[in-house]
Amino acid sequence: MIQSLDDLEKIKEDFAGRIKKYGKTVKICFGTGCVSSGSQAVYDGLVGALEKESLNKKVRVVKTGCHGFCEKGPIVVFNDDEIFYQSVGKKKIEEDIALLLDTIKNGKVADKLLYKSADKLKKFVSTKEIPFYAMQKKIVLDLNGAIDPEDIDEYIAHGGYSALQKALTAMTPDEVLDWVQKSGLRGRGGGGFSTGTKWKSCKDAHGGPKYIMANGDEGDPGAFMDRSLMEGNPGVILEGMIIGGYTIGSNQGYIYVRDEYPLAVKRLGIALEQAVKYGFLGKNIFNSGFDFDIKIVRGGGAFVCGESTALMSSLEGKSGEPRAKYVHTVEKGLWDKPSNLNNVETWACVPAIINRGWQWFASIGSEGSKGTKVFSLVGKVNNTGLIEVPMGTTLRQIIFDLGDGIQNNKEFKAVQTGGPSGGCIPKEYLDTAVDFDTLWELGSMMGSGGMIVMDDKNCMVDVARYFLKFLVEESCGKCVPCREGIRRMLEIVERICDGEGDEGDIAHLKELGRAVNIGSLCGLGQSASNPVLSTLRYFMDEYEAHIAHKKCPAGVCKPLINYTILDNCTGCTLCARECPSNCIIGDKKKPHTIDTKKCIKCGMCYEVCKFGAVNVV
Amino acid sequence: MDIDKKKLDTIIKKNGGERNRILAIYQDIQSEYRYLPKEAVQYVCGRLDIPLVKGFEVATFYKALSLKPKGKHSVCVCLGTACHLKGGPAILETFERELKVKRDDTTEDGMFSVDTVNCLGACALAPLVRVDGKDFGKTSPPTVKKIIKEFKHGA
Ligand SMILES: Cc1cc2nc3c(=O)[nH]c(=O)nc-3n(C[C@H](O)[C@H](O)[C@H](O)COP(=O)(O)O)c2cc1C
Numbered sequence: 001m002i003q004s005l006d007d008l009e010k011i012k013e014d015f016a017g018r019i020k021k022y023g024k025t026v027k028i029c030f031g032t033g034c035v036s037s038g039s040q041a042v043y044d045g046l047v048g049a050l051e052k053e054s055l056n057k058k059v060r061v062v063k064t065g066c067h068g069f070c071e072k073g074p075i076v077v078f079n080d081d082e083i084f085y086q087s088v089g090k091k092k093i094e095e096d097i098a099l100l101l102d103t104i105k106n107g108k109v110a111d112k113l114l115y116k117s118a119d120k121l122k123k124f125v126s127t128k129e130i131p132f133y134a135m136q137k138k139i140v141l142d143l144n145g146a147i148d149p150e151d152i153d154e155y156i157a158h159g160g161y162s163a164l165q166k167a168l169t170a171m172t173p174d175e176v177l178d179w180v181q182k183s184g185l186r187g188r189g190g191g192g193f194s195t196g197t198k199w200k201s202c203k204d205a206h207g208g209p210k211y212i213m214a215n216g217d218e219g220d221p222g223a224f225m226d227r228s229l230m231e232g233n234p235g236v237i238l239e240g241m242i243i244g245g246y247t248i249g250s251n252q253g254y255i256y257v258r259d260e261y262p263l264a265v266k267r268l269g270i271a272l273e274q275a276v277k278y279g280f281l282g283k284n285i286f287n288s289g290f291d292f293d294i295k296i297v298r299g300g301g302a303f304v305c306g307e308s309t310a311l312m313s314s315l316e317g318k319s320g321e322p323r324a325k326y327v328h329t330v331e332k333g334l335w336d337k338p339s340n341l342n343n344v345e346t347w348a349c350v351p352a353i354i355n356r357g358w359q360w361f362a363s364i365g366s367e368g369s370k371g372t373k374v375f376s377l378v379g380k381v382n383n384t385g386l387i388e389v390p391m392g393t394t395l396r397q398i399i400f401d402l403g404d405g406i407q408n409n410k411e412f413k414a415v416q417t418g419g420p421s422g423g424c425i426p427k428e429y430l431d432t433a434v435d436f437d438t439l440w441e442l443g444s445m446m447g448s449g450g451m452i453v454m455d456d457k458n459c460m461v462d463v464a465r466y467f468l469k470f471l472v473e474e475s476c477g478k479c480v481p482c483r484e485g486i487r488r489m490l491e492i493v494e495r496i497c498d499g500e501g502d503e504g505d506i507a508h509l510k511e512l513g514r515a516v517n518i519g520s521l522c523g524l525g526q527s528a529s530n531p532v533l534s535t536l537r538y539f540m541d542e543y544e545a546h547i548a549h550k551k552c553p554a555g556v557c558k559p560l561i562n563y564t565i566l567d568n569c570t571g572c573t574l575c576a577r578e579c580p581s582n583c584i585i586g587d588k589k590k591p592h593t594i595d596t597k598k599c600i601k602c603g604m605c606y607e608v609c610k611f612g613a614v615n616v617v
Numbered sequence: 618m619d620i621d622k623k624k625l626d627t628i629i630k631k632n633g634g635e636r637n638r639i640l641a642i643y644q645d646i647q648s649e650y651r652y653l654p655k656e657a658v659q660y661v662c663g664r665l666d667i668p669l670v671k672g673f674e675v676a677t678f679y680k681a682l683s684l685k686p687k688g689k690h691s692v693c694v695c696l697g698t699a700c701h702l703k704g705g706p707a708i709l710e711t712f713e714r715e716l717k718v719k720r721d722d723t724t725e726d727g728m729f730s731v732d733t734v735n736c737l738g739a740c741a742l743a744p745l746v747r748v749d750g751k752d753f754g755k756t757s758p759p760t761v762k763k764i765i766k767e768f769k770h771g772a
């Protein structure tokens with residue numbers, strides 16, 4: 001049991017003693033991305049090689065959480081970021097293991113495994129030099145990738161649970177609340193509501209018991225910040241929640257985790273068990289008289305369950321339908337008791353605020369949005385992955401400096417933020433400083449932090465159709481405007497994509513969009529038309545091309561495109577062999593042609609051609 | 618479908634026999650049978666004194682639950698935003714065409730079921746496919762054929 005600062009210090013010392021015998025540390029990323037790229041094989045290979053050389057007692061090999069650079073995985077890092085290796089074991093794993101061993105034994109840096117800029121002109125050795133990392137400011141993800149998420153001692157050795165100790169032994173709940181309020185922290189789950197204000201309402205609410213909850217449902221497609229945090233540093237979420245419970249006057253917390261995230265459930269479970277063992281959860285935490293417990297609950301794969309009232313309904317064992325919020329959940333939430341729900345990233349900001357002071361936190365970020373935000377930068381950008389930057393960083397800095405620009409030197413077209421509630425932002429606004437308020441003014445939203453970059457091969461009408469389809473599938477069906485209205489909007493946009501749109505469609509879409517927004521109960525319906533309205537606002541010309549000229553400029557909408565073969569076809573016959581509808585004809589070593597009548601537009605020929613000879617028109 | 622009542626009792630007990638843990642109970646049953654047999658829903662509702670309409674309401678509301686049996690291998694194609702923009706739809710079509718099955722359904726020989734999901738949280742590796750819990754990143758129509766082969770022969 002840990003009951004004092006001295007006890008925490010003791011764990012730190014023990015941990016330092018435990019790892020002192022190792023001369024070197026090698027960190028292998030075991031985030032979901034790198035696992036799917038093969039980090040287990042790298043781990044096994046390296047551990048085996050070290051044993052063979054009797055070096056296993058000299059080198060500490062740690063499995064860490066996500067480093068953020070998932071696309072370049074598996075990631076291997078030496079001695080606190082001194083050397084950063086990427087794509088380890090992707091090609092010729094034995095060779096790469098030998099290179100790792102060479103680095104360990106002789107300090108030789110392996111050129112093959114270093115990160116290189118997209119133009120191949122620059123290469124980088126240490127993590128700190130790589131622009132993708134150098135421009136970040138890590139508060140929430142500070143220890144992600146640095147520690148073994150399954151070892152609470154390592155979290156403690158890096159200052160973990162010291163904020164809890166400080167809050168519970170040296171601060172009153174009112175003081176903690178005051179700090180959180182003054183820090184300017186706003187909810188990271190999408191809406192950007194003031195966390196201090198929410199906590200205060202729940203703290204002041206009459207009746208009890210009170211409940212606090214962490215939202216780890218992360219339903220926005222294309223976003224994986226919460227997942228990486230839950231997998232990479234579960235302790236910081238637990239610590240934030242316990243501090244929240246103390247402040248608000250709650251003894252029971254819940255973490256609601258997305259069903260598709262089994263590894264997050266596992267790591268949270270381990271962190272929870274270890275926290276109980278050390279007495280950070282349970283009775284009389286840090287001898288303060290405060291008791292707190294946390295339960296982990298798996299979601300059921302419904303997007304709407306990320307909404308606060310639906311989430312609580314799901315926790316009660318019902319289907320996750322939202323309810324009207326005439327009475328706020330801070331007064332009547334879970335089991336009709338005062339309840340406080342925050343996103344997992346919001347919770348993870350709390351220990352840092354307590355440790356380093358609200359002034360420090362409030363000094364970072366923009367006028368109205370304080371601190372940092374984690375974004376998942378994905379899509380057609382060179383460096384895809386997770387990034388954490390101060391609020392107020394511009395889109396251009398994020399996409400072109402950190403992200404190293406657009407893949408294959410294509411043209412940037414738009415960035416989508418805010419998931420299905422958000423919108424698409426065109427290049428005219430690349431210099432916007434990103435925070436809760438600026439994105440809102442552009443007709444989009446911060447959302448949970450997904451940033452999906454699109455190039456000229458992405459059709460904006462198709463993007464609108466994509467989100468409408470998503471929302472039709474995910475609407476719980478309780479409100480008629482949401483259930484029926486989005487479906488009608490989808491029908492119209494599908495017609496446009498099929499080349500059957502007509503003049504009145506745009507006006508219709510706008511009218512329906514307004515009606516759905518006004519007439520829906522929960523945030524899903526209320527923001528459902530944002531993807532359509534924002535694409536109409538910035539990309540009207542593309543809608544017009546589909547409607548008036550029956551053309552899809554990006555070459556995406558199947559009924560409006562054709563595949564053709566260019567003159568540089570070498571007649572290698574690969575496409576003809578792969579075409580599932582056998583519609584490519586031609587003699588060996590002579591240019592082939594596609595029988596457009598039989599073509600099903602599956603794109604297989606385009607994918608397999610090694611000479612770029614297949615074209616979309 | 619014959620259900621093993623003892624097994625179900627253990628699962629109910631593991632979840633404290635609490636009605637509000639019904640979703641977790643269903644999920645545990647599903648990991649046992651690879652789907653949620655309706656007989657199991659009936660049994661659980663009886664044991665926990667939940668009206669059948671409520672029990673089925675929950676069982677049909679959540680996408681994670683399936684009242685239909687699944688194939689031996691379960692293919693899950695991501696159609697989240699990142700995957701959509703990087704060719705997810707073509708990946709799905711290739712699976713459908715190669716396996717002669719539609720999404721949300723199982724092949725006639727019961728070998729593969731094909732489902733979709735709106736993001737698996739590894740978007741940097743889009744387009745993503747999960748087969749029997751194993752993730753494949755940066756897929757393309759040609760690699761889909763390889764994946765199918767791997768599981769057909771590994772079976
Ligand atoms: C349809 C819908 C889905 C939502 N999904 C999530 C989600 O996946 N994760 C999340 O943290 N918040 C989500 N939210 C926002 C939550 O309702 C809630 O505002 C948030 O969890 C509060 O935490 P915060 O104040 O820390 O942001 C969603 C809201 C709506 C309307």
Ligand code: SF4
Binds near residue numbers: 525
């Ligand atoms: S707005 Fe849509 S998702 Fe929200 S409660 Fe109404 S029907 Fe359900």
Ligand code: FES
Binds near residue numbers: 029031035065066075
């Ligand atoms: S999973 Fe390894 S860097 Fe993200």
Ligand code: FES
Binds near residue numbers: 743
């Ligand atoms: S969009 Fe496919 S994994 Fe996220």
